[in-house]
Amino acid sequence: MHSDPEAIRKHVRTYMMVGAALFVFTGITVAVNQIHLAVPLAITVALIIATMKGSMVAAVFMHLSHERMLIYGALVLTVLGFLILMTVPSFTTRDTIGTPVHVEAPAAAHPPAH
Amino acid sequence: MNIPYTVEERPDTGLANGKLGIWLFLASEVMLFGALFSTYIILRTGAPEWPHGELNVWLGMANTFILIASSVTMVMAWASLKLNDWGKHRLYLISTFVLAGIFLVNKYFEYADHFRRGELPSHSTFLAIYYTLTGLHGIHILGGMIVMAYFMGPGAKMWKASPDQFANRIEYTGLYWHFVDLVWIFLFPVLYLL
Numbered sequence: 001m002h003s004d005p006e007a008i009r010k011h012v013r014t015y016m017m018v019g020a021a022l023f024v025f026t027g028i029t030v031a032v033n034q035i036h037l038a039v040p041l042a043i044t045v046a047l048i049i050a051t052m053k054g055s056m057v058a059a060v061f062m063h064l065s066h067e068r069m070l071i072y073g074a075l076v077l078t079v080l081g082f083l084i085l086m087t088v089p090s091f092t093t094r095d096t097i098g099t100p101v102h103v104e105a106p107a108a109a110h111p112p113a114h
Numbered sequence: 115m116n117i118p119y120t121v122e123e124r125p126d127t128g129l130a131n132g133k134l135g136i137w138l139f140l141a142s143e144v145m146l147f148g149a150l151f152s153t154y155i156i157l158r159t160g161a162p163e164w165p166h167g168e169l170n171v172w173l174g175m176a177n178t179f180i181l182i183a184s185s186v187t188m189v190m191a192w193a194s195l196k197l198n199d200w201g202k203h204r205l206y207l208i209s210t211f212v213l214a215g216i217f218l219v220n221k222y223f224e225y226a227d228h229f230r231r232g233e234l235p236s237h238s239t240f241l242a243i244y245y246t247l248t249g250l251h252g253i254h255i256l257g258g259m260i261v262m263a264y265f266m267g268p269g270a271k272m273w274k275a276s277p278d279q280f281a282n283r284i285e286y287t288g289l290y291w292h293f294v295d296l297v298w299i300f301l302f303p304v305l306y307l308l
Contacts, residue, residue, distance in 0.1 A: 005197055008193050011193060015186060015190065026175060026178045030175050047303065053299045061185055061295075062289055062293070068127070068128045070128065070129060070134065075141065077141070078141040078144050081148070085152045086151070088152050089159060092160075
């Protein structure tokens, strides 16, 4: 991070603009929610806006837009771990362990003899 | 004893030790909250129905605005130190602390309202994960406030003895605080809106 006062002053303007943008995006998130979109679309829109907001916080407030390689490396590993955690739920819906196997009863070929 | 690389960067990592330390800590925090978000997905996709509109969206939105404002004041507290303006640093750090307090007070009223209606964690799966996620997040807010209180009180002495080291400590506190804000940015839509 820069220590030059002039560079810091420039950053201060950026901090204010990003803060204002975060307020606006929060307002947009709530406004979109009031429209009552279909659930899959609502989830997609809300998560896209949240990701944009989170990226702004990480890049500007946390200075990730100009950080050392070592930190990027640690974060790439973290993101990989996070993605694995997020895919775990899909495995739970795909496996069949413990699921009762429903076997159709064979249709009677001949009517029962009386 | 003098701890090395608190201000100057280590030649091998290119970072002061504190900065690498706080980022590794935040990486572990991502996994902690990631595990809980993953749990939320499992519970939600496995539930036959999921409640909608149980939480007060306007209170959640107000708390989002409060945390965003606190992130701005936190980064300004650090920038003020870099600009050698102690007075503004104090003002911004106190503002961050107060905003964090307001967030927790709002959360208290929100919880109290739920409790009054008998909506305890045992009431439903949604409320169980809601209290777990927001409770853990609230504890993180409290932890940040304790650190800020230290730097407003006894920890502030370091500014005179070692201003660069103090500025670094405020930067690390800020990194933690922005992470707490970042988690809420995802918690708000996931719990309040969807």
